[in-house]
Amino acid sequence: MTAVDHGGVVVLIPAYAEEAAIGRVVTSVREAVPGADVVVIDDGSLDETASRARAAGATVLRHPMNLGYGVALQTGYKWALRRGYAVAAQQDADGQHEAEDLPRILAPVVRGEVDVCLGSRFLAEDGATPPAYRAGIVRRLGMRIFGAVASLATGTRITDPTSGFQALDASVLEFFCDDRYPFDYPDADQLITLHRAGFRIREVGVRMYENEDGRSMHGGPIKPFYYVITMGLAILVALLHERVPRPARPAKAAAGEGARPSEAATAEGAPR
Amino acid sequence: MMPGSIIPPALMLLYDEADAVSPYRFVGIGLxxxxxxxxxxxxxxxRLRGEFGWLWLITGVGYFVLAVWNELLEIVASALGISPPSTALFFFGLIFLTAVAVELSVRISKQSEQIKNLAQQLAILEAERTAAEVKGDEGGGVSEAG
Incomplete structure (x- = not known):
């Protein structure tokens, strides 16, 4: 096992055909969290995404083909576990998330207060103005409803369940790398599953921008309806599912502990 | 049923009771x-391997047996109270094909999972190799992988 013990923070950026934005995003992340390693997961791009990310100072994990956003995230999680990072943050590569907000979503997880910290575009906090985030009425309504359902189910106020701007404790990464867990976009059903597994979740307010080139993974005229229906079903499944317990691990030790993350890395690499 | 018929109890897939020497019989056998x-x-x-080779081989034999010895279909159909006998063929054929389709879907899901894991592992190992190379020729230019 080639587990290298960083015990530190890694920022994961899944990217597909983002050659225009990726360099700037990597640079801004490195400026915002100077101590963190930046990893770009290139999801089979045919453009210059990988080389530009590398040039900007990121480690690049390249999928041999396009496998989707969720899988790219999981590749990042596997990397983080293998290298023994204690905390991972994830940010989109299209400039939608503001790297300056990274320290705010990282802080509660690094301090060990929660296991999952979400950046919400709808939550005003610390003087940050919630921006006028434009989205279709159906999708908006869906997000509202599912946010409410997720809040009820988790006992935590969730205003932005689809936020891909998150910080995760290594134990959450391990949970997400289990083959039993169907991996997909971050959304309400995932939060409910995490809560039921015993993870602690919190939201903090962040700024979020429209996709710079207007693309969105949730775009299109039919997709919003499709989204509302599938997410409704997914939440139902998440609630019906047998509880998957979070991985057993020793309690969080003081800062700078070494054993915990490398143990996780070893467990990940061991044959099941 | 045609007891005492000189013609062997042979027929094709679409059984025609009234006319045992129907040319359809040969179509069935030919198919x-x-x-x-x-x-x-x-x-x-x-191009066809493993248990699926066997499955389709046995299915082919089954078709052949039914085409040649169609009384088997009649016996099964009458035992189950299905008439006309061809209905039994469609019924069981549909169940069989559905089962095969479900089995294939399950296999595809499993293989997708395996391909995903392989691709992830490849990405991780490649990145580690690149990192090692970069460390190796510290002074020199950054080696570009892929």
Whole structure:
């Protein structure tokens, strides 16, 4: 096992055909969290995404083909576990998330207060103005409803369940790398599953921008309806599912502990 | 049923009770033979492997048996109270094909998972190799992988 013990923070950026934005995003992340390693997961791009990310100072994990956003995230999680990072943050590569907000979503997880910290575009906090985030009425309504359902189910106020701007404790990464867990976009059903597994979740307010080139993974005229229906079903499944317990691990030790993350890395690499 | 018929109790896939010497019989037998031989050819060319080779081989034999000895279909159909007998063929054929389709879907899901894991592992190992190379020639230019 080639587990290298960083015990530190890694920022994961899944990217597909983002050659225009990726360099700037990597640079801004490195400026915002100077101590963190930046990893770009290139999801089979045919453009210059990988080389530009590398040039900007990121480690690049390249999928041999396009496998989707969720899988790219999981590749990042596997990397983080293998290298023994204690905390991972994830940010989109299209400039939608503001790297300056990274320290705010990282802080509660690094301090060990929660296991999952979400950046919400709808939550005003610390003087940050919630921006006028434009989205279709159906999708908006869906997000509202599912946010409410997720809040009820988790006992935590969730205003932005689809936020891909998150910080995760290594134990959450391990949970997400289990083959039993169907991996997909971050959304309400995932939060409910995490809560039921015993993870602690919190939201903090962040700024979020429209996709710079207007693309969105949730775009299109039919997709919003499709989204509302599938997410409704997914939440139902998440609630019906047998509880998957979070991985057993020793309690969080003081800062700078070494054993915990490398143990996780070893467990990940061991044959099941 | 045609007891005492001189003609062997043979028929094709679409059974025609009134006319046992119907040319359809030969169509049925011919079709079964084509399916059977196609499967053999696919196995020989290694385009069909493992248990699926066996499955389709046995299916081909089954078609052939039903085409030649169609009384079997009648016996099964009358035992189950299904009439006309061809209904039994469609009924069981549909169940069989559905089962095969579900089994294939399960296999595809499993293989997708395996391909995903392999691709992830490849990405991780490649990145580690690149990192090692960069460390190796510290002074020199950054080696570009891929």
């Amino acid at each position: 079964a033979a084509v399916i059977f031989l196609s499967v053999i050819w696919l196995i020989k060319k290694r």
